Amino acid sequence: QNIYSQILEANVKNQKLLAILLDPDKIILENVTHLISKIKQSPATHIFIGGSLVEKNILDELILKIKINCDLPIVLFPGNPSQISDQADAILFLSLISGRNPDYLIEHQVKAAPILKKTQLEIIATGYMLIESGSETAVERISKTKPLDRNNLDLALATAQASEMLGNKLIYLEAGSGAKRAVPLDMIRLISKNITIPLIVGGGIIDLQGIQKAYDSGADLVVIGTAFEKDVSFFN
Ligand code: 1GP
Numbered sequence: 001q002n003i004y005s006q007i008l009e010a011n012v013k014n015q016k017l018l019a020i021l022l023d024p025d026k027i028i029l030e031n032v033t034h035l036i037s038k039i040k041q042s043p044a045t046h047i048f049i050g051g052s053l054v055e056k057n058i059l060d061e062l063i064l065k066i067k068i069n070c071d072l073p074i075v076l077f078p079g080n081p082s083q084i085s086d087q088a089d090a091i092l093f094l095s096l097i098s099g100r101n102p103d104y105l106i107e108h109q110v111k112a113a114p115i116l117k118k119t120q121l122e123i124i125a126t127g128y129m130l131i132e133s134g135s136e137t138a139v140e141r142i143s144k145t146k147p148l149d150r151n152n153l154d155l156a157l158a159t160a161q162a163s164e165m166l167g168n169k170l171i172y173l174e175a176g177s178g179a180k181r182a183v184p185l186d187m188i189r190l191i192s193k194n195i196t197i198p199l200i201v202g203g204g205i206i207d208l209q210g211i212q213k214a215y216d217s218g219a220d221l222v223v224i225g226t227a228f229e230k231d232v233s234f235f236n
Contacts, residue, residue, distance in 0.1 A: 003046075004169055020224055022049050034232070039072070048075050049063065052143075060085050063087035067087070081115060091122070093124060095109065097128065098130045099145025104143050131147055139174065157190055160173075171199050174203045177226055179203040185217040192217065
């Protein structure tokens, strides 16, 4: 069974999903076994791997190490085409649809396509929307795109709907890693009610209540990065 079908199936059954995001630049390979034991004690259903600017070339090694100890699906969440590894199970093939930088709408995708064709990775087209979160985030800085106004719900909804019409299979509402403010709940609510594809929400969620609120508002999958990075016992 492929990863996207599993996400859809969970969606139909109203089972909520949780991804822990690991940024290869922030990981010391020697600590991976401990990290994985903590992930296994958590409610995580997926491991996402990626970062805005992955400089360390440890992707393959990191994924292999995770796989030895853990069966959770590993999904690449790449900041650019250098972050592709055939060792993962799937890749979120992102278009940064909140922005107007052609590099992140099509250029990186064109560069990645021939590389991806040589892999077995499951490709999951994902409309990626950066939402304003109180201060500049790495995504904004690196992609050189403006986030969507967090109060402009109509524009956010139209962006998500256009993304679904373009054939994307997931929408990812992103406040940015370490964001001061998470994606507004009314935005999650409005978008989740008016799209038919699963909704991922991440960025700036720092406690279990924040996760629950995102689920209650309609998020199908929540992504936790910084909170787990800071405290691997976050879920225990
Ligand atoms: C970032 O949405 C993810 O792309 C996770 O964000 O690091 O703030 O949890 P945090």
